[in-house]
Amino acid sequence: MWQQVELALSQSAHRVLVKLASFLPGLLALLLAVIVLTAIGAGLAALLRRTLIAAKFDERLARNPIGPISDWSPANSPTALIARVVFWACFLLGCFIGISAFDSAYPGDSQIFNIIIPYLTHSIGAVLLLIAGTVIARFLERSVLIGAVNAKLQYARFLSLGIKWLVLVLTAAMVLDHLQIGGAVVELAFGILFGGIVLTLALAVGLGSRDIVSRSLERTATFDPIPGDPEYKAHVPTENLRHF
């Protein structure tokens, strides 16, 4: 009895050690590829930054304000943008090379391999989706907020928050779907949440804009407005300013 237990344990330990021995070189290769390519990327980015600064790339671009590159520069300058693109391109290249090395070092008939690698790819896609969704949500939130404030809408904040959460809920549903988590539950929950937010916004905006819509309709209608309507306010220009 004890001999069988001992045998089972030793065989199990042996199998784990063998798998670990075949797994570690691949993992090491992956890490090495990522580290080396990241270092190369950092070096290239630094070199490029220095070269472009020496060549006064930003000033040349500023003198020619038509180029679309400067519009996409994150915070500082087009030089910084190019340097960052090069760095992250090298990092991604390192990831791909590392995964490829891992793939070749690890036995292909393993079930773990068949699950992990596709899932890793999906995870990267999900992270990118999450980042893009968050950025778009913030952008749209600010756009709607500023637009609504300049249109003098009292519910500007509410509207912008609604838009933000619409995009975030959509993003979350897409991420979970991409990761194949939750299945039909996510779809159902997303439908309920999304529909709920849209309905809430529609009701809020509809009720809040009732006066605006009625005035607009009255202006476009061919008949005269009802004089006795207490809600009706005649459109009188309140200012006679010329800004330009």
Added chain:
Amino acid sequence: MASAQTNIDLASAPATGTTGLLVSLVPLSQEAFDATLTNLALAFPGETVFVATPDAAPQSSSGSPLRLLPYTVTTVSASPWVLTAADYLNTFKLAQENHATACVLLGAEAQSLHPESIRALAKSALLCDLTLAHYDLGPREGLVNSAMLYPVTRALFGTRPRYPLAIDLGLSLRMAERLATVAQRFTAAGQSDALLWPLNEAATANYTTAEIPISPRILPQPVTPDVNTLLAEIATSLFTDIDAKASFWQRARGTQPTQLITQTAPIAEPPDIAPMLDAFRLAYTNLHEIWSLVLPPNSLLGLKKLSLMSPETFRMPDNLWARIVYDFILAFRLRTINRGHLLGALTPLYLAWVASHLTLISSGTAPEKHIQDVAAAFEADKPYLVSRWRWPDRFNP
């Protein structure tokens, strides 16, 4: 204005010019065109003057000293109320081909210009590189110019003219060439409607500038009077130009001498500033988070005080407005937030300035005095802009 590439009809142009003056017109209605030609004939009696026009030239112009140079407008401008890149480019091409030594650009509604004004503009164009019109506007007109364009241009570039975006200009040939070079970059990229800043160009090139009073003048208005869009469009153009010329204006020194203050009559009836104040207060409630990314705490405190003021005492300090505009210029340069968002967030602050300006002048202060005070505040605060331009990360309370 004529926002288009030019197809010049050289067949109708004379071989040589004698006076060397070219007057460039923008598309006008037939009635306005005839009135403008009459005024031009009165302005230059017996003198040969080239008149570039995109409109159909009358056949009976052979006996007139005005030599018409028709050109074809291929695309209609989206901003017919200002001079655009295509206008400057067209003018220089025609001036060069007809050996003109000076040019006069007349904007839309040019028929309202008196012959004396046109003549004065032309005379100055032969003496100075850049001559700008000085319009006599009412206290409620040209507010963007008074609030931002004039003070910023004067403070940064050390220039005197009151209307940097004037639509009636006199140009020497070298000034026209410089502007055409700048305009070429825009038109080559399909941006024929882009605004140019002749005063900034002249200051950067150290060219001579002059200002001629033009009165009366009907100034054309934008087709869509949406202050949000137009303010963003003009501010984007100005801020981009400031960014491109940073190496010049950081070195520029000196303040302008005090200008002659024209005593415009006070506003007959008190202005209704309530909508502007409502817009500002609504923005203060909602845009505080965005403003805090752009403005330092001291300016935010000033805005908080403003939001609590009653309409009767509503007054935005000149130095606060100058600091706000400078901080927006810096944020535009640094791309602190998306540029569209940034300029959208500027509109309520501009409306607050307008409300403050109108409140002040309704209390008896001469409008021009207040505008000169604002410009002086911008000049006084210029070191702040230069300092933060060079060291944006320095502590800023």
